[in-house]
Amino acid sequence: MKLRKHQDLLWLEEMEKRGGLTLEGQRELKHKQAGLLGEHEFGAIMRQYLPKNWQLLQDIRLKTPSGEIQIDAILVNNLGLTVFEVKNYTADYHYKEGRWQVNGRLKYHDDFLQLERTVGLLSQLLKQNGFKLPIQNYVVYINEEDTVEIDDETLPYLKRAKLRRFIKEAIENCQIAPHQSYERLSNWLVSQHQADDRRLTLKVEEFAKIKKGIYCVNCASFDIEFQRYHAKCCSCHYTESREKAIVRTICDYGILFPYEDLTAIEVGRLIGPTICYSAIYQTLAKYFKRLPHSRKYSNGQLPLNELFSEISFRYNDKHSPNQVPRKSEHSED
Numbered sequence: 001m002k003l004r005k006h007q008d009l010l011w012l013e014e015m016e017k018r019g020g021l022t023l024e025g026q027r028e029l030k031h032k033q034a035g036l037l038g039e040h041e042f043g044a045i046m047r048q049y050l051p052k053n054w055q056l057l058q059d060i061r062l063k064t065p066s067g068e069i070q071i072d073a074i075l076v077n078n079l080g081l082t083v084f085e086v087k088n089y090t091a092d093y094h095y096k097e098g099r100w101q102v103n104g105r106l107k108y109h110d111d112f113l114q115l116e117r118t119v120g121l122l123s124q125l126l127k128q129n130g131f132k133l134p135i136q137n138y139v140v141y142i143n144e145e146d147t148v149e150i151d152d153e154t155l156p157y158l159k160r161a162k163l164r165r166f167i168k169e170a171i172e173n174c175q176i177a178p179h180q181s182y183e184r185l186s187n188w189l190v191s192q193h194q195a196d197d198r199r200l201t202l203k204v205e206e207f208a209k210i211k212k213g214i215y216c217v218n219c220a221s222f223d224i225e226f227q228r229y230h231a232k233c234c235s236c237h238y239t240e241s242r243e244k245a246i247v248r249t250i251c252d253y254g255i256l257f258p259y260e261d262l263t264a265i266e267v268g269r270l271i272g273p274t275i276c277y278s279a280i281y282q283t284l285a286k287y288f289k290r291l292p293h294s295r296k297y298s299n300g301q302l303p304l305n306e307l308f309s310e311i312s313f314r315y316n317d318k319h320s321p322n323q324v325p326r327k328s329e330h331s332e333d
């Protein structure tokens with residue numbers, strides 16, 4: 001399964017660009033970005049070494065009778081299941097005599113207890129559905145800086161540098177274990193995955209405070225000059241198709257207000273007066289699905305690159321000749 005940004009991360013990123021996040025929101029954004037990056041890196045390292053017939057399922061969310069569980073990764077091979085909780089910590093974490101400290105202060109959240117609870121609920125769910133198999137589990141500390149120290153070697157954890165060796169040993173163990181396919185189980189797990197349907201949305205008083213307009217897709221500046229077919233950034237001189245910039249911002253409106261249908265008037269309140277009503281209306285009508293018997297359009301709740309990944313616009317994006325293209329922060333694979 002492809003790792004993707006959840007709506008809460010998309011929402012926080014959009015709010016950040018529009019200057020609408022509190023300090024707490026900024027912290028949450030950083031935390032979620034680091035988390036996703038960690039899961040990406042874990043997946044990339046594992047897939048380098050995994051045998052082809054093993055499966056690595058990432059970001060699985062399951063409903064169990066005793067509560068919902070979210071699992072960062074599950075490895076399926078003929079030994080059974082291995083559940084991974086991936087942590088991308090950059091602060092100094094110490095686990096000493098059963099207690100966690102972060103940057104010298106006591107921390108009450110315990111990674112091992114969290115994983116134990118998840119695995120307990122997962123194994124219950126599997127039993128109820130007729131699956132009986134061994135489950136191993138590990139907390140993975142994926143950050144390259146390696147700032148986590150644990151004084152108890154018996155605890156189930158893996159540092160980034162140990163992942164390769166972990167797979168090598170698992171391959172050896174699999175070769176001597178009975179041949180057993182858990183393909184049916186991994187298909188079942190994928191079929192049980194529940195998309196996260198919680199949505200963050202903007203309150204009226206928050207909307208008043210955020211920056212309105214279309215920002216540069218390259219540098220997030222709101223200083224854009226609109227030409228007939230292009231939107232040109234006055235800060236970095238990046239040029240985007242004008243139509244694409246409007247579609248992109250309509251998508252961003254859909255992320256900020258996930259429960260709202262799209263109308264030209266409401267979208268126009270976010271875009272601001274630089275683009276006229278009729279241009280917004282025409283763009284909505286051209287690219288978005290109209291809801292029956294209304295002037296409203298369907299809200300896909302996704303950013304342009306996901307909602308319109310198949311569509312190419314008439315005018316391509318262009319960097320200024322003097323400008324080195326900025327590397328995107330999170331490359332999607």
Ligand SMILES: [Zn+2]
Binds near residue numbers: 217233237238
């Ligand atoms: Zn720019």
